[in-house]
Amino acid sequence: MRNFTFSLILIATSFFAFSFNSLTATAKSNTDITNPVVISVTVDAASINAFFKKYPKLKKYQKDVEDIYSAKGYKSIWYDDKHITEFGALLYQKVNVLKDQGIEAKMPYKEVIDQAFNESDNIEPPQIDTELLLTNMYVFYASNVYSGVDPATLKKIGWYLPAKTLSYSRILDSLIVDSSRLNEDEYLLFAQYYKLQDILKKYRQIEKDGLWQKITIDSATYRDMRPDTTSPAIKQIRQRLYVLGDLKQDSKSDFYDQELMDGVMNYKKRHGLTLNYIINRDHINQMNEPISKRIKTIMLNMERCRWIPTKLAKAKEYVMVNIPSFRLYYVKNDKIDLASDIFVGNRLSETVIFSGNMDRIVFSPYWNVPNSIVQNELKLQMANNKNYLAENNMEWNGGKVRQKPGPKNSLGLVKFMFPNPNDIYMHDTPAKSLFQFEKRTFSHGCINVKEARELALHILKDDPDWPVEKIDKAMSGEKETTCMLKSKIPVYIGYFTCWVQENGDVHFYADVYGRDESLDKLLYSSDAVSMKD
Template sequence: MTRVYPFFGIFLQRTLAALAFGFGAVAVVLADGEAQEFIPDTPAIHIQSLIKEAAHPRLRWGKFPDYQAQMEQLYLQNGLIPLWLNDGKPTRQARILVASLEDADNRGLNAADYDAELLNQWLGEFEGTVANPREIAFFDVALSLATMRYVSNLYMGRINPNNVDYGLSVEPKRVDLPNLVQKAAQSENPDSIINALEPKFPIYERLKAALPRYQRLAKEIDSVRFSFPARFRPGDRHKDVPRLRHLLHALGDLAEIDPATVDSPIYEPELAKAVKQFQQRHGLATDGIIGKNSLAQLNFPLADRLRQIQLGLERLRWLPERIPGDYLVVNIPSFQLFGFRNGAAFGQSDLQMNVIVGESVNGRHTPVFHSDMTYIIFRPYWNLPYRITVKEMLPQILRNPGYLAKHNLEIVANFSPSAPVYEPNFRNVEMLSTGALKLRQKPGPKNALGLVKFAFPNHNNIYLHSTPSKGLFKKARRDFSHGCIRVEDPVGLAQFILADQGEWTRERIESLMNGTRPRTVTLKQAVPVYIFYSTVLADESGSVSFYNDIYGHDLVLSDLLAKGFPYPS
């Protein structure tokens, strides 16, 4: 027989509930000496069950094995007392946190992932009624779990970058979630705790500020399809021109629409100027001509633009809170390099230049990773990777014995500066195919690396370098390399890197680049280099630029996010 004694005081019920969390039922000895089994129906019993199963039946993503240990620690250190309700009524902090979860969409997350609507509904149900222990536990665990997920996702992202083959680590950003959630539950201003966790990069703030506008545009201009003829030029006429005016005005590229031309089918100069602005923001040639690429960008769904911003914010959360000293960021999709002085936040660059990155085909992608630049080589050798030697060079050499001399290539025993050089005979060429001998290109203006190489050791064998093929920088899309990154202004980059190492003037740098032998300069202070991937950026004016997902990384990340919690750790 089981008896329940409702007259037990709150203290006794909490004590028994605490025991029940660890041991289940409790034997109570009554005055007549009869031992009765007592199973207190308190929130702790249901909290224990939810955490033990690492599953909540009411939530969108109810399984939480990845947060199970932290949830257990949170409730054990709180004495098994609900964090978000007092006497069955939601605390002020609970209401603030639920409101913050409802605002998740404006931070680039999804409020539905944190069950914001359900939690808000629960708040309403607790009004005017006495909540039973089961509902108290279900609400409390749901809000604690949602808060853990939310603060973690805002701080270090939902997806571990290692799971998308990015060489970036979020391990240094891991936080004590149980203490953080408990602090939020007790704080006078829980929002300040949430806000403090978001990245402080200006570019993050700009992209976040753009979210409401693109949320509105995605709803108001759901699907705009233009059908301009090939290479539609200023002065041409088409029925879609009035709609083009309205779209570019909505996007901010056309400041205002002249009432006199609002319905005109003529593609006039003022509209062409707005098209050029649109082209510039989308990484296109800014000629005002609406060709195949411009048309594709004009027809790109605005809901997908919104998704690009959300993915951009996710990736920015993978970066360290602060990068001390000088550092470089190469953004692959925009084909740009940014240099930052003295720990300046991402978005306040002191140096900017165009770059050429790895091809989007043939397995030549430039990888995403972080390393530290430690030295610069002026007039470098190009040590050809085995894959390039076998696949690209050997067929040329076998067809034309003079190919080696024509391109300043030499066969060597290894890649050390003093390596023996071998005659280009058939036997030695054959040894190139097995990797027993190596191929390198001598320094000089025709060297594939140009006249300077910026080295940051990494297992991908990726580096920054100049190039003799300067004409490629005039192209809007610049994925032409084998994977390494060619820089448009190598002298400017060298000046930036060597600024704290004495008198490294432009003249001195150019003198070494045009010297007679290789020269290695070791950096006194290593410079962090982040090879990054974001198909969206925003400038100081708040203007948002979008770029092609040349490697398909947005698709991969979007698919992973769509799977929901628990994400791979």
């Protein structure tokens, strides 16, 4: 394919190479300047089979490619009468900047596709190859950006929230009609994804500008820093909080003043830390984690957002639990109606990531003690103290142990039931002091809710059959009372170690179950990346 030389004499008989905005490598025109012809690409089953024999690294996309062409009557997708379409050029541009999506996968045979968009390259693939390469590039892009890890793998890593179901053919139709949806589309990706994408851009710029400076302390003489402290480290902390946006300005002072106190409080809120003005060694160590680790955390949570069906967040009413943040949110009519601290399962009894439908609230509940707890914990207690059950308000019931209703019941005064095979539910707790801890992994798997009474009140506030007085009486601890909900409420238990709030503040949380590390190996290890190629 020879290069074009544009002149006034040839304008009437030549076709210009397509150029799209900032796209530096343009799609080459497939017409001859001395003998213009209409491009015709014929796609059929035979040409598709021949293509995948020629490009075997793309074999895993063959079924999706065949489905796309079948739905389109085997017509060309990427060529108009003259050259590669605008949408094809835009998709090529998006694949060139996949890093902006937090994706490190490489498109197989990308160098061949480059030839079709490079004006200075005298070699280009046959039109049928380019056509099918671009379709494979689309499937590669859509599977990485819109789908992420496949459903079978999600189950293996313990993620049991509803899986996404996508039709690449229907998505392609919608993108061709409105190519701006490639940049942002909340029908394709969970809205949180785009917020994380903005934060990823911010943190990469901080890294590029070299603004993530290590905070230095003398380990031998270090003491916790409090307001009115003067220290060289104070100046460094101030600079860091300014870079992160916790401070509006950097006075460069080494004195711990009111301004820094406010910045420290903002930082601690964003990291789920105890809200006080003390800066201890653990806080310094956390601030000194490489920014590359923060960037990877953002990328991992973008991946999790790819798994979320967008319709989940569009429900009129739902409860969302985020395990790493130890927080629960009751959302109604697109607004957070109630937020509460929680504690979750310990490492031996991790809270499962799944969803269910809350169908009832049980006031003053019995606690049917799981047999595993009876065998591993209560048997020894009962052997040492024959009155142990009575002293703890427990009794035998049908060969099993249960704890009777009351203020000391392990489930507290109310539980929220959403039937599931894991026997996990949300409930109140008498152990209110445990909510003072930053890391709250204390339960046997269930979700203990600090504001349990308030959650019941909010859920039932529009139900005339359950006024506040009736709820309080049912929570008196005298007898178990069940309220069947008139409408089931979706409950989503998720795992996000990075989350952007409505005001744009990004929050980071400890990876309490080590799931970031596992997902990192799955997605970004050298073996994982090579498998994607």
